Amino acid sequence: MIAALAACKAEPTPTATPQPATDAPIASAPPPINEPTPPPAKPIEPPPPSKPGCWETHFGTPPAAGSSTPSLPAAIDGCDGCETLKVGPKAGGLHVEVLRRVHAIVAKLPAPPIDEPVLWINSGARQGDPDASMHNQALAIDAVICGMDTRETAKQLRAAGFTCVIEYYDGEGHPCHFAHADLRATEHAKGMYAKGGRKARSCPKRAASKSMNCDNSTKRDWTYSEG
Numbered sequence: 001m002i003a004a005l006a007a008c009k010a011e012p013t014p015t016a017t018p019q020p021a022t023d024a025p026i027a028s029a030p031p032p033i034n035e036p037t038p039p040p041a042k043p044i045e046p047p048p049p050s051k052p053g054c055w056e057t058h059f060g061t062p063p064a065a066g067s068s069t070p071s072l073p074a075a076i077d078g079c080d081g082c083e084t085l086k087v088g089p090k091a092g093g094l095h096v097e098v099l100r101r102v103h104a105i106v107a108k109l110p111a112p113p114i115d116e117p118v119l120w121i122n123s124g125a126r127q128g129d130p131d132a133s134m135h136n137q138a139l140a141i142d143a144v145i146c147g148m149d150t151r152e153t154a155k156q157l158r159a160a161g162f163t164c165v166i167e168y169y170d171g172e173g174h175p176c177h178f179a180h181a182d183l184r185a186t187e188h189a190k191g192m193y194a195k196g197g198r199k200a201r202s203c204p205k206r207a208a209s210k211s212m213n214c215d216n217s218t219k220r221d222w223t224y225s226e227g
Contacts, residue, residue, distance in 0.1 A: 053116040054146040058177075063120040063144070064088060071121075072099075079103060086117045087143075090124035095138045097188050101160040101181075102141070109145070109156075120144045122178055131191040131199070133219075134164075139189060140182035149175040157181035164203035166224070168214060176214035180207075202226070 055062045062068075071091040076082045078096045082103050085091060091099065102119065109118045125138035134140035145153045150167040157165045162181035169175055184193040185200035192199040204224035209216055216222060 051114060053114045054112060054118075055116060058146060062116060067117055067120070068115045081107070087119050088117070088121045090121045090141075093125035093138055094121075094141065095125075095183070095188060097183060097186075098139060098141060101157075101162060102143070105145070105156050105160050112146075116146075118146060120146070131193070134182035134184055134189070134193055137188075137190055137193065139184070139186075139193075140180065142178050142180050144178045149177055150179045151175055153177070154179040154181075166204050166207055168207045168209070168222070170209045170214050171212040173208070176209075178214070 053062070055067075067088065068086055070083060071085050071087050071089060072083050074083060076096055076099060079099045082096075082099045085099070085103055085106060087102060087106065091102070094102075102121070106119050112118055121141050121143050123135060123142040124140075126133065126135040128136040130137045143153065143157065145156060148156070150169070154165045154167045157179055158181075160181075162183060163186055164180075164182045164184045166180040167175070168178060168180070182193075183189060184203065185195045185197075187195070189195065189197070189200065191197060194200060205227050207222040207224050210221050210223060
């Protein structure tokens with residue numbers, strides 16, 4: 001009887017697992033951060049046009065390609081600073097006394113606003129009979145100083161110590177842009193251009209073109225006079 005009662009005894013009810021309250025707040029993602037709207041990109045503007053230099057203003061183009069590079073490959077004995085000259089390739093082979101005077105002119109002229117020459121040598125040392133031309137003795141140049149006509153250029157050349165300076169004019173008497181300068185009648189000149197020589201005794205002051213322009217390239221195209 002006791003055994004039957006034990007067998008009929010109800011088994012204990014299992015304890016239920018607690019459940020979370022249904023009304024607890026549910027975590028949510030943070031609201032998005034509103035990033036400031038970037039300003040619109042500025043349009044890419046082309047670079048400002050390069051400022052025209054003296055040669056472009058007066059002649060429409062620089063004197064030559066690569067005109068802003070030094071004219072001489074190395075320093076010259078007796079001519080401090082001549083290796084910095086930017087006066088064109090025809091500076092090569094000139095006598096040091098000519099280069100010294102060219103450097104003196106360039107050094108005292110105002111610096112150009114852009115990298116370009118202020119003086120350009122159109123003609124320098126040539127091959128030929130030393131008695132025919134001072135160019136053949138490497139003691140003469142034909143030069144242009146940008147912004148100056150032949151009269152102003154000649155004034156600069158005389159002030160630098162050239163002993164013969166010639167101004168050039170077109171057929172109507174208008175000044176050209178270049179002038180000639182040499183060192184005749186100095187200790188450096190030879191032959192008929194040496195001191196006391198026949199060609200050293202005088203120097204034409206003026207040359208007039210036999211044509212209507214200043215583009216002549218030989219002596220026979222000019223008429224030379226003392227004034």
